[in-house]
Amino acid sequence: MTPTALNARCEPAARGVSLPTPSRSVGAASTVHAPPHSPRPTTTNAPEDTVTTTPTTKTLADLDALDARRVELAVAANAGFLAAAPFIGRDAETVTRYIADGQLAEQLPHIERAHLWQIVQAHLREHPDLMDLDDEARERDLREHTARSSDLEERARLAVEATDYAAALQHLNDLEAHDPDRRIGPGVRIPLMREALTQRMSAADPTGS
16 A cells, blocks of 8 residues: 555545544554444344443553544444433443444454443443533534544645655554544555555665664
């Protein structure tokens, strides 16, 4: 994959809905995957099975920065919608089930299910106001999030055009911290773009000076 994909402007991606600001910095070697949206619940009952939690409760602090960000975004994007749904209601445990067993189960299959439940529920207890976000508030936050992603992507593109590859890499890292599953241009993942830029930097300065 060549880095020329950054030379074309792209429309803001609809995926990766988000609200909060990343709480931690992101390393340069993380691998990300495109996040599917959680389906709107079509049944009137919560999932039948339950998960027994262990005494040691897991939180966002137990995840790496990118996975923690994915949890933040999934909760922010879905908690209010689920809490307002008939027969679900503003119940943190039920909302947790739909988020943890839906979008996040696909995004974070490497995290133990019981731990994922604990992490989501702990985050909801810390930010119960997320269950009060209505459609208008979520759409507004999505627009702001997408605008920030597009701005960082544009900054990276301009830095590449100016052959300032160090700055371009920094903008990519900031973009990944803000929107881990963002695709650039024709669907290029951030780690692949980072690799291409690193190769271009090496070619421009083989001595690494």
